[in-house]
Amino acid sequence: MRATLIYGAGDVRVEDVPDPVLREPTDAVVRVPRSCICGSDLWPYAAREHTEHGDRMGHEFLGVVEDVGSEVSGLKAGDVVVAPFVWSDGTCEFCREGLQTSCRHGGQWGAPGVDGGQGEAVRVPQAQGTLVKLPVGEDSALLASLLTLSDVFCTGHHAAVTAGVGPRTTVTVIGDGAVGLSAVLAAKRLGAERIILMGHHKDRTDLGREFGATEVVPARGDEGIARVRELTGGDGTHAVLECVGLEAAIVTAFGVVRDGGVVSRVGAPQYVNVRMDAALFMRNVTLTGGVAPARAYIEELLPDVLDGAVEPGRVFDRTVGLQDVPDGYRAMAAREALKVLIRP
């Protein structure tokens, strides 16, 4: 089959790889009708060291089940499924607590010996714990929105949930990428009435407004902080959803959070240290978040996607075939595209 590999910064290729087959009785093999490129794929695309062998890419995909191992129940050939962006057994202590990203027998797509999602098919380890069956056919008009349950919408939701967003919470979302816009949508869905979106790409913040942002702050740094404070009577907001991953975004987050408030970070950290000094201690500011256990949220979010109450798939503004995935990376890195959908 054909699949996507990265050989180093700026060097993404679509190549022939072995067809996936069942290896363990807990595996499934799925054909991939839709996958996509993640903002976090752009970090290796920007900076990965060159390798001879190449690494498989992609961690967000829908599947159509082709084959299941002997220990997999509840799934059969032809089922349409969504795969969260890590695989997990569904039975260990962490999985039962809803922290499948720390599963004792789980792992990452594209790790050595594991397929990536940006290809024609995938061997799914721990298939029963990992995959969620969707009540749609593979011609459904909802596929794009359903695909966001694999990562980006669940990641926005994780930010909102861990920050304690609810009807009485004021919210700032930092970043107008697909995660930031998903966080706006998630905060709105959880009842937040005031959502300030910090972002400076007008086409993106326009979609953010449609998703529920009540105000947009294009300014960055100290100017952006001052603007959010001005909008909130000097206090900042109860919840800040940091959807970028750069140190500057964390600094902004602490600048716009209200005393006693929560910063939730879901942007993959490109920093090591965070300034959490005595001033933040005196303000009782919390830093939470982390990698989203998407698997924990899919059943909760699915009904709203199925009935159209939310349309997170609107973050996709370009669709490519598998052969054009390298150009999809280029377009996202160049900010020509917000998020690229792949139809293999």
Next chain:
Amino acid sequence: MRATLIYGAGDVRVEDVPDPVLREPTDAVVRVPRSCICGSDLWPYAAREHTEHGDRMGHEFLGVVEDVGSEVSGLKAGDVVVAPFVWSDGTCEFCREGLQTSCRHGGQWGAPGVDGGQGEAVRVPQAQGTLVKLPVGEDSALLASLLTLSDVFCTGHHAAVTAGVGPRTTVTVIGDGAVGLSAVLAAKRLGAERIILMGHHKDRTDLGREFGATEVVPARGDEGIARVRELTGGDGTHAVLECVGLEAAIVTAFGVVRDGGVVSRVGAPQYVNVRMDAALFMRNVTLTGGVAPARAYIEELLPDVLDGAVEPGRVFDRTVGLQDVPDGYRAMAAREALKVLIRP
């Protein structure tokens, strides 16, 4: 009257200062039957620059009301009261939310123009919002435990509450000072069945065991981390209460926290940066806590102190008169005393 001033590192003096009088209609004046020295007083005692004028010290005290301003209701001469370690109006948005440490009209004891607690009497700004009347006489045997409601027991409680401690939570407490021991007591009171106390002063950890610690880990650094992990099947504990304030304690906290767990810091930070890198992001670790809004907790904790269900006053292991406060500082700094009670 006589009161305590600090003139620089190691230089604490008891001197004559003006008697407190009502200045604002929201003030009260209280005589101080008990106060104490806080672990956080040892930071300036270790490192404060020399000054000519001296700064007033002490932020934990009980009072006997002598006079109240015209706008203070609910308090009258002779009432025994406890003062939380910041004063607050009790009416602003932050106070109503239980974050009196961020009160819009509050402040710190010993700030310019404000008395410290380590003296014979105190002018209490915002007295009605600040003081809590105690149903005891000033000869009560409970005074020591009641005094801990001004700071140290509430601070331990804040650590436990913000870390989400409950019956199903495993807990590590870092630090065997008075705050650490109070955190043990608070965690036990909230139902935690397993409390690992990291501390290496045997007399203190012995009291920690009486307060509810189920295990004591005297080792520090990597060895201490390894020991806590060993005790918890490799996972660490759900909650970690960081009661020291040094960077090494924060590093230890992240080392012993379970994936998805919470580190709550209540030790006044002697650091600026915290390493919260991608590894902690992948583990969904939260850093919370901060300066404790003691005022928010006093009514909740008071009944258990009054009926003897908890005896937080056992952290006091030395009592001095006001004239001997400088020796009290010396003894605490030298670790001869755990916490020093002052009877002016």
